[in-house]
Amino acid sequence: MHRIEVDAEYDVLSLNKRLAKENREFLSKHGVIAINVMGAIGSGKTLLIEKTIEALKDEVKIGAILGDVIAKDDYERVARHGVKAEPLNTGKECHLDAHLVHHVIEKFGDVDVLFIENVGNLICPVDFDLGENYRVVMVSVTEGDDVVKKHPEIFRLADVIIINKIALAEAVEANVDKMVNDAKSLNPKAKIIKMDLKKNIGFEEWLEWLRCALRSRGE
Amino acid sequence: MHELSYAQALLDEVLRLAEENDAKKIIRIHLKIGELLLINPEQLKFCFSAISKGTIAEDAELVIEFIKPKIICTECGREFDEVIGICDCGGIVSIEGGKDFLLKKIEMEVE
């Protein structure tokens, strides 16, 4: 017996990268915009998707992939709005990956916008590219106003940052401006939206961003 | 625990290279990991040791070298140690690297 050293130059992330690239190519070939909706548990991700479907029903064809440890509940909430939807159970995994999305993506070649709701978690999904075009990160004031600062990586890589449930800010003594400033200083290029889905605050601004993303499709 | 999926991808490649070299036992596995990758090294080691049980990579040691990202102001060139989006000068800060996860070298025992 003797010892040898074998040099390797292997990218451990290569499988996810390859499948994400295939997802992205499929989406671009069919003119679909995919949005990875990330954020904390209960921050309002599913409600945002539901309200967006209702608001744009006559304008845009929407599809949705709902990822969760058990995805059935979110799937049923979204599917009852009459759009094509697909639940993705992650089981023990704390994030979606490109492989899981790869299994169902072909069903969505005919939509304009594909929402992919990720598992509610501000850490685990961050490093798994799904092949999406945009990342939306949603948190709510009830998670505490230091939630942005504590999770720099997910906010740094976001295209849109939504601070939701701002009508509750006073009750939970959260400083919304601090959250916005933290987000800005981590990610000066992101679109930052102060929102309350129950009081209809910031929702028009979100729709405007989405319409703009649709117009710039393929450019 | 997303470290489990990393550990599985790593183990697959380690065992592939071991077979290619007719290895009898894997002693040490050298990794380079970017500091911005959200990975807990202890969790990675734990997951790896759990899934490698019963393979020749059982008991292998994971040696991790962390790689710093380059965080630099695009206006004044100031460099930072921590993730930040805007420099004091008002310039946008660019962040490059720090996201890799590479298998670099394996020490193994052969006949």
Ligand SMILES: Nc1nc2c(ncn2[C@@H]2O[C@H](COP(=O)(O)OP(=O)(O)O)[C@@H](O)[C@H]2O)c(=O)[nH]1
């Ligand atoms: N008060 C208030 N509740 C909200 C708001 N947005 C969502 N919710 C509620 O928060 C809970 C979690 O929302 P959900 O969409 O399931 O969050 P998800 O886990 O991120 O998908 C539900 O009871 C929603 O009705 C908001 O802006 N204000």
Ligand SMILES: [Mg+2]
């Ligand atoms: Mg949900």
Ligand SMILES: [Zn+2]
């Ligand atoms: Zn598969």
Ligand SMILES: [Zn+2]
């Ligand atoms: Zn995890």
Ligand SMILES: [Zn+2]
């Ligand atoms: Zn500067």
